[in-house]
Amino acid sequence: MAASEKIKKGFFITGTDTGIGKTVVTFALGVLFQQKGCDIGVIKPIQCGGSDAEFLKKSLAIKDSLKEINPFYAPEPLSPHLAFKRQKKEIHIKKILEGYQKLQSKHEIVLVEGAGGLLVPIKEDYLVADLARDLDLEIIIVSRLGLGTINHTLLTINQAKNLGLKIGGIVFSVNHPRKMGVPERTNPKTIERLSGIPVLGTVPYLKNLNRKEIIRQCLSKVNVNKILSSLRAPQGRSNPYKDCFVAPKGLLAMTENMNLGAKRWGDLDKQYLWHPFTQMQDWLKEEPLVIDRAEGRYLIDTHGRRYLDGISSLWVNIHGHNKKEINEAIIRQLNRVEHSTLLGLSNVPAIELAQELIEIAPKGLAKVFYSDSGSTSVEVALKMAYQYWQNIGKTKKRHIVHFEHSYHGDTLGGVSVGGIELFHKVYRDLIFKAVKVNSPYAFPVPKGMTQSAYAFSRLRKFEETIEKHHDTIAAVIVEPLVQAAAGMLVWPLGILKRIARVCKQYDCFLIADEVATGFGRTGKMFACEHENVTPDFLCLAKGLTGGYLPLAATLTTQRVFNGFLFPYKDQKTFFHGHTYTGNPLACAAALANLEVFKKEKTLYNLQPKIRQLTVELKRFRRSPHVGDVRQKGFMVGIELVRRKNPYQPYAWEEKVGIKVCQEVRRHGVTLRPLGNVIVLMPPLAISNSELKKMLDITYRAIKQVTKNI
Ligand code: PLP
Numbered sequence: 001m002a003a004s005e006k007i008k009k010g011f012f013i014t015g016t017d018t019g020i021g022k023t024v025v026t027f028a029l030g031v032l033f034q035q036k037g038c039d040i041g042v043i044k045p046i047q048c049g050g051s052d053a054e055f056l057k058k059s060l061a062i063k064d065s066l067k068e069i070n071p072f073y074a075p076e077p078l079s080p081h082l083a084f085k086r087q088k089k090e091i092h093i094k095k096i097l098e099g100y101q102k103l104q105s106k107h108e109i110v111l112v113e114g115a116g117g118l119l120v121p122i123k124e125d126y127l128v129a130d131l132a133r134d135l136d137l138e139i140i141i142v143s144r145l146g147l148g149t150i151n152h153t154l155l156t157i158n159q160a161k162n163l164g165l166k167i168g169g170i171v172f173s174v175n176h177p178r179k180m181g182v183p184e185r186t187n188p189k190t191i192e193r194l195s196g197i198p199v200l201g202t203v204p205y206l207k208n209l210n211r212k213e214i215i216r217q218c219l220s221k222v223n224v225n226k227i228l229s230s231l232r233a234p235q236g237r238s239n240p241y242k243d244c245f246v247a248p249k250g251l252l253a254m255t256e257n258m259n260l261g262a263k264r265w266g267d268l269d270k271q272y273l274w275h276p277f278t279q280m281q282d283w284l285k286e287e288p289l290v291i292d293r294a295e296g297r298y299l300i301d302t303h304g305r306r307y308l309d310g311i312s313s314l315w316v317n318i319h320g321h322n323k324k325e326i327n328e329a330i331i332r333q334l335n336r337v338e339h340s341t342l343l344g345l346s347n348v349p350a351i352e353l354a355q356e357l358i359e360i361a362p363k364g365l366a367k368v369f370y371s372d373s374g375s376t377s378v379e380v381a382l383k384m385a386y387q388y389w390q391n392i393g394k395t396k397k398r399h400i401v402h403f404e405h406s407y408h409g410d411t412l413g414g415v416s417v418g419g420i421e422l423f424h425k426v427y428r429d430l431i432f433k434a435v436k437v438n439s440p441y442a443f444p445v446p447k448g449m450t451q452s453a454y455a456f457s458r459l460r461k462f463e464e465t466i467e468k469h470h471d472t473i474a475a476v477i478v479e480p481l482v483q484a485a486a487g488m489l490v491w492p493l494g495i496l497k498r499i500a501r502v503c504k505q506y507d508c509f510l511i512a513d514e515v516a517t518g519f520g521r522t523g524k525m526f527a528c529e530h531e532n533v534t535p536d537f538l539c540l541a542k543g544l545t546g547g548y549l550p551l552a553a554t555l556t557t558q559r560v561f562n563g564f565l566f567p568y569k570d571q572k573t574f575f576h577g578h579t580y581t582g583n584p585l586a587c588a589a590a591l592a593n594l595e596v597f598k599k600e601k602t603l604y605n606l607q608p609k610i611r612q613l614t615v616e617l618k619r620f621r622r623s624p625h626v627g628d629v630r631q632k633g634f635m636v637g638i639e640l641v642r643r644k645n646p647y648q649p650y651a652w653e654e655k656v657g658i659k660v661c662q663e664v665r666r667h668g669v670t671l672r673p674l675g676n677v678i679v680l681m682p683p684l685a686i687s688n689s690e691l692k693k694m695l696d697i698t699y700r701a702i703k704q705v706t707k708n709i
Contacts, residue, residue: 405441
């Protein structure tokens with residue numbers, strides 16, 4: 001091959017079963033590629049028993065060390081997840097990916113031989129198919145010839161398509177010397193016709209497993225030219241073998257329709273939907289990621305591709321998707337009553353949930369008022385706080401104090417107490433006037449000062465405001481401990497307590513907006529618990545239903561409740577309520593969510609994962625373009641900066657956060673940034689290895705993107 005035609009490519013060799021002849025096919029392909037003048041590398045990353053890797057190294061005369069060819073070996077012929085567990089050894093996916101990259105940089109074509117078939121677990125939660133996808137390689141499916149092979153092969157193809165893997169073709173392998181019967185002779189054509197996947201050839205039974213024999217027997221039977229021509233095909237062609245397709249029928253029609261369907265959803269989305277917090281001009285240029293279903297911590301798109309849900313579907317999911325207990329609770333409730341109003345009536349799940357919430361909330365909260373979203377839970381608190389003082393005759397107490405960088409939702413009340421210029425400034429003429437004070441958080445901290453000392457010094461403005469104006473202040477609203485939407489700005493311990501003390505001293509209500517921090521995100525059920533604070537209002541939403549249904553609750557005290565108990569004629573009722581307030585389905589989901597918290601000891605099991613996160617985040621801090629890493633429990637913000645010293649942020653238009661999230665998506669993780677801050681907020685039920693996978697992918701994506709900006 002001429003130097004200009006040199007190619008860089010890898011193939012992932014998988015099989016319809018174990019013992020099907022993957023190694024023989026890898027060997028045969030290796031020899032045939034070498035015959036064509038290609039420089040070959042092989043990697044059998046995981047081997048359980050046998051000596052396939054040694055065989056490939058020796059017979060293909062490969063110079064790379066055996067450790068490079070086979071980094072993970074366990075002696076027992078078992079599924080890798082078990083074989084390695086029994087050896088008390090761990091398989092490190094990152095090491096495999098890096099090992100592959102290294103070989104790829106040395107060779108033109110690298111053949112990666114998988115273990116067993118696509119759905120074989122490498123680890124408890126990581127399959128061979130995941131590795132093929134993480135390596136981003138086209139797969140070659142090795143199948144046997146004979147009765148039953150149509151079923152095995154089509155199932156493997158279908159699964160590979162469902163998982164979004166690219167299939168290069170099928171190679172059959174004959175591992176017995178018997179005469180070829182009708183099935184053997186007709187299998188390739190039948191499978192090719194039904195699946196639309198090209199058959200690249202058959203490796204016949206080889207008496208002697210050596211180069212000579214392969215060249216003699218396979219050169220005419222395996223179409224290496226077809227593979228090589230695909231390697232040189234222009235980029236972007238989804239299937240280099242398109243020309244081989246026979247008219248769609250059966251499975252082909254089904255899978256083609258599936259792909260067509262996936263594309264159609266994207267087109268219809270662009271035609272009809274307007275997405276929140278999204279510049280639609282950019283959106284219309286991209287292929288939208290359309291979610292079709294979900295399992296555990298994974299979202300699955302209409303192509304069947306799986307994505308680790310790295311932000312818990314916008315900070316709501318707790319125990320994973322499709323959680324049996326919550327599904328069943330909703331279905332049970334559905335068979336009783338789907339909705340009845342709380343205006344003038346009550347319902348059982350709403351009552352039960354209110355009782356449960358009061359039991360788990362900080363002591364002193366006594367009443368629950370339902371609504372539908374985080375924003376509405378804040379509206380309720382603001383209006384209740386305001387009206388309370390009006391009702392009892394302290395009519396001067398009308399103002400709300402809020403903090404710089406605060407975010408309390410998008411309804412106009414929430415926007416009035418919002419402190420993020422980018423989101424809020426345009427609505428200036430529509431909102432009520434609130435009193436804004438410094439956020440205790442500031443970045444970077446002045447030289448010679450600790451974060452904590454600086455935070456307390458910045459709290460002075462708040463204290464002075466309350467001291468001077470408390471008789472006109474109805475309430476102070478805070479996001480306890482973490483100002484989330486502003487980029488996960490973490491307040492040092494002690495700040496919330498100090499705010500609560502000042503509020504109490506001057507009789508101003510404290511509204512704790514725990515929409516983001518509630519339900520375990522900070523490591524405790526509610527962030528207020530970290531400082532033993534009981535607010536006058538506690539706003540809850542997001543994780544309340546475990547991420548299932550829109551439901552919010554505003555909890556308050558008996559004192560506030562009593563401030564609304566007047567004769568009917570006085571018209572001091574709380575005139576507020578939404579149509580779906582206290583929806584029974586949503587309340588049933590929330591009850592099941594709280595039940596799972598108890599049953600699975602979610603908060604207890606979360607603690608080691610929080611520690612793992614802290615340890616893993618250390619390497620991010622060392623990264624040249626990471627200015628700050630903020631973590632409170634399972635809430636993480638990684639701030640990307642052009643330069644650390646002197647501090648220079650990336651410009652908004654550079655979209656560095658968006659680019660990193662696009663890159664992680666390519667590797668099977670969904671994230672959503674807040675400007676230049678990469679947010680990590682996985683479901684509390686994420687496993688240790690998934691957490692690691694998410695961090696590894698994010699780390700690499702940050703490195704990759706910041707290198708090019
Ligand atoms: N309050 C806080 C602290 C939030 O983080 C959010 C949303 O992120 C809201 C309120 C608004 O919640 P929703 O989007 O459910 O209206």
